[in-house]
Amino acid sequence: MSILKQHHISSSSTLKRCKSFTFDVNQQAESLVQWEQRYNQHSSGTFNGYLDELKLDGIHFFEEFTNRTLLQQCSINEDNLWLGFSLQQQRPKINNQEILAGQIMTRPSGVEFELLTPSDFSIxxxxINKESLSKEMVGPDIELWQNQSTNMQVSAPNHYVTYELAKIINLVLNTNNSTIGNSEILDQNNLSRLTKLSPLITSKVADLLSRTEYDYTDPKVTHLTTNLTIQKVVADITNYVKETSSYPLTIxxxxKITGVGRRTLQYCFEHGFGISPIQYIRDCRLNEIRRILLNSEDKDIIIADLALDFGFYHIATFNSQYKHLFGETPSQTIKRSSGYHIVPMIKDITKG
Known part of the structure; x- marks a missing residue:
């Protein structure tokens, strides 16, 4: 039995959690699922590495560490798209091209490539399944995605995107600071929360991929986006919230509600509301959560579950954003909710 299988944890056919430690370069190459690859070691010394991964409903997250310089010959299986990046100072090379800080390497399935990684390197x-991503594309985004999903290689440097992706992967692998608890113990509770997380992450990745490709100051966008378009987009969102009493969780x-692509949406919100669409839907969801906390009769309400229901999968970030907007934490809101409906006493100052 390989080390990979010895450390494998699975609670369903769609959820697989594993952390493996290897002491042979060939074993490291064989450990990663959904890949055809061969590693050659090019620095002296005993090899060791680890692979920490989680596979969830068409999304495969992993962090890989190797202590020796490697030339990796790689190809992804099935109809998937790979995104790879590192936050370390030492830089890898893909097909002999050095990857700059903030750049994301991308390759579709069936395309062979060479990855040169330095010693003591973490990536x-x-x-992610390409079909899942394509379902997140709307309007002109569809054509852009169809053209690029088969030949994407390296993004322009974007530190925000790489940081956001790293945060997502860290959250699902090291879940002590997330809403899903300890993923090493895959009980029914955590499984339910992880299942909720999957579509949110798919949409987030689509948003981040779009951000790497789009220039929101593109003259073509600003020229075609008229004031009438801005008014319609804003009205569509406002009417949707009024009619459904619910708030969209993703871009x-x-x-889909407005029928416009991401570039146009971004432009419309910045000129219509003065804020980004991300901030708009986040503030709306935070306000709705606050109303629930103030009006709920259940004083033992689980804040983490409520946050996840509204698309907040990082509990520390949620608490920080909530406090920044309202000047108090969710727990403080619950504590004072018992007196929320008490009619305040008003003194008539005219009677002395």
Whole structure:
């Protein structure tokens, strides 16, 4: 039995959690699922490495560490897209091209490539089903995605995107600071929360991929986006919230509601509301959570579950954003909710 199988944890056919430690370069190459690859070691000394991964409903997250310089010959299986990046100072090379800080390497399935990684190197990876991503595309985004999903290689440097992707991967692998608890213990509770997380992450990745490709100051966008378009987009979102009493969780949902692509949506919100669509839907969801906390009769309400229901999968970030907007934590809101409906006493100052 390989080390990979010895450390494998699985609670369903769609959820697989594993952390493996290897002491042979060939064993390291064989450990990563959904890949055809061969590693050659090019620095002296005993090899050791680890692979920490989680596979969830068409999304495969992993962090890989190797202590020796390697030349990796790689190809992804099935109909997937790979995104790879590192936050370390030492830089890898893909097909002899050095990857700059903030750049994301991308390759579709069936395309062979060579990856040169330095010693003591850690890389994040995300393999996601292309069909799942295509469902997140709306309007002009569809054509852009169809053209690029088969030949994507390296993004322009974007530190925000790489940081956000790293945060997502860290959350699902090291879940002590997330809403899903300890993923090493895959009980029914955690499984349910992880299942909720999957579509949110798919949409987030689509948003981040779009951000790497789009220039929101593109003259073509500003020229075609008239004031009438801005008014319609804003009205569509406002009417949707009024009619459904619910708030979209992702940019993809906003695009489907308004029928415009991500570039146009971004432009419309910045000129219509003065804020980004991300901030708009986040503030709306935070306000709705606050109303629930103030009006709920259940004083033992689980804040983490409520946050996840509204698309907040990082509990520390949620608490920080909530406090920044309202000047108090969710727990403080619950504590004072008992007196929320008490009519305040008003003194008539005219009677002395």
């Amino acid at each position: 994040y990876g995300l393999v 993809s949902e906003l695009c």
